[in-house]
Amino acid sequence: MRFAGRTQYLQPEGAYQVLSKAQALEAAGNEIIHLEIGQPDFDTFANISLAGIRAITAGKTRYTPPNGIKPLREAIAEDAGKRRCLEIHPDQVVISPGAKPNLFFPTLALIEPGDEVLYPDPGFPTYEAMIRIAGGIPVAVPLVEQNNFSFDLDTFHQLVNDRTRLIILNSPSNPTGGVIPLIDLIEIAATAQRHNCWIISDEIYARTAYDQAIVPSIASLPGMMERTIIVDGFSKTYAMTGWRLGYGIMPKELAKVVELLLTHSIGCTAQFVQEAGIEALTGPQDQAEAVVADYQLRRDTIVEGLNAIPGISCQKPQGAFYVFPNIKSFGISSNEMSEIILEQAGVAVLPGSAFGQHGEGYLRLVYSNSIENIQRAIVLIREVVKNL
């Protein structure tokens, strides 16, 4: 069959590929510890689920405006503004089913064929996919381990030029957990202004940060809101991955174009899901805060365990729920290593190369799992890699 050229670079997400291999092993009777899929391991908080159920029984099952219902846009404008010290108007908010459409549609709205787009490598695989679909030229900026997986700013400066139309940032990062420090953001912002670039700032893990780390938003820097799309959502903070609820915050003119793209593609986000989102933002926040303390304990356990395995070294990330250990000393590819760990240790992890060429030599492990499973996974991995 022949397909349009724009689809030729599309690849499946590594996490789903490893998940299906792991499930096949499970079906054959093997026990597998799942450290591959990036989602919270707890259920959506009860007050949010009940708000969704109440909305369904109250008949809130209709179409809504494509950019979302006003009370939710107002709640997002207030909450997101307060957290970033910004004045946000509800008309700047575009609600979508998950955060992904708010990565994709602003890119479609802004990128002409041939425009260059800088994005983090290793990085969330959707970035490269959406740049290519839009006809843009993806330009990978390495995240470097020695720099706590922030941008390599020297390379960034070499790559940015007057053809650069958009810069994608993700802090805290998937897959590294790295946080971009304010000092780097100031430099990136000045460069973006000099070259008249847009920024997509993917802040979906902004509330999952440890050790009192402050996760600054580039949008809060002077003059940046007018060229930034903040992307955030409910999937990670409120354990709502399957509900599909996210949003973008952007200048009103761009919000109108993104709304048109939503109108003619997804139509709108489910009404009762949006109602549940209002409860998530305006209801009690103690559970969302408590799970971060829980994750921190798991992070410390996994980092300590991995660093105690000869040949593996692992930084302690400041955010998200991923670790990105260095396995270069074994002299095999991260793909081979993840296959060995899955098949021989029964632990599903992702190769760093699933996140771009600069992820080679690393693995990504998700620690939104129980401390017992994390500890057991470490023992199993240690047993297998000692023979390599």
Ligand code: PLP
């Ligand atoms: N951005 C990053 C960095 C992610 O890791 C993810 C999900 O894994 C998303 C965006 C998409 O989030 P959603 O499930 O809300 O579409």
